[in-house]
Amino acid sequence: MQQILVTGASRGLGLSMVEHLLAQGNIVFGCARGQSAFSHKNYHHFEADVSNEEDVSNLFIQIRKSFKYIDVLINNAGVARMNAFALTPFKNMRETIDVNYAGTFMCCQKAISLLRKSANPRIINMSTVAVPMNLEGEAAYAASKSAVESLTRVLAKELSSFNITCNAIGPSPIATDLIRGVGEEKIARLVKQQAIQKMAQPEDVLNLIDFFIKPQSKMITGQIIYLGGIS
DSSP: OOEEEEESOSSHHHHHHHHHHHHTTOEEEEEESSOOOOOOTTEEEEEOOTTOHHHHHHHHHHHHHHHOOOSEEEEOOOOOOOOOGGGOOHHHHHHHIIIIIIHHHHHHHHHHHHHTTSSSOEEEEEOOTHHHHTOTTOHHHHHHHHHHHHHHHHHHHHTGGGTOEEEEEEOOOBSSGGGTTSOHHHHHHHHHTSSSOSOBOHHHHHHHHHHHHSGGGTTOOSOEEESTTOO
């Protein structure tokens, strides 16, 4: 049994992670900006905006007081504002950077002291195939996730002395709320550029999470794994 924190846990891929990890017998902490309708005896939900430093600090204080440590941090919280670069409002760009990159940065930083108490500490960040594919209309989103990838590689080095591994997963399109506003034609064109020309499923991400959190994966760190055959 592991104690695992999933950010952005109230719906979509984050909720799939929560359900999957609970089914394996883990204790799962989830956070989101609002409440969660999900309930389970081993699930503990916290309201927190990962782009708000005070919220993030309070989140980890509460976990430390009640549960002492975490084994795994999964930085899943994210937003996607997809517009042509010339039409992207500055506030949308700022929110994307604040949630996707700054939120991941702060959660990683606050988690270190709790992860150090674990025998097999892991950080898993979420990227996207929009980074290597340089997708049009996703300048802010791709830039925020590119920053997450750089952070992942740096933390892999800086945290290795604590035996904390840090890796990232870059999903190809999955039918979640995150891509609800993207047209079907654009999704189809994107999928055609992949070696595996089909939509990904939540279980494709969950399989990678299972791999990264295994004790046997202790030598795997600083890696960005993309789905769909993208490199």
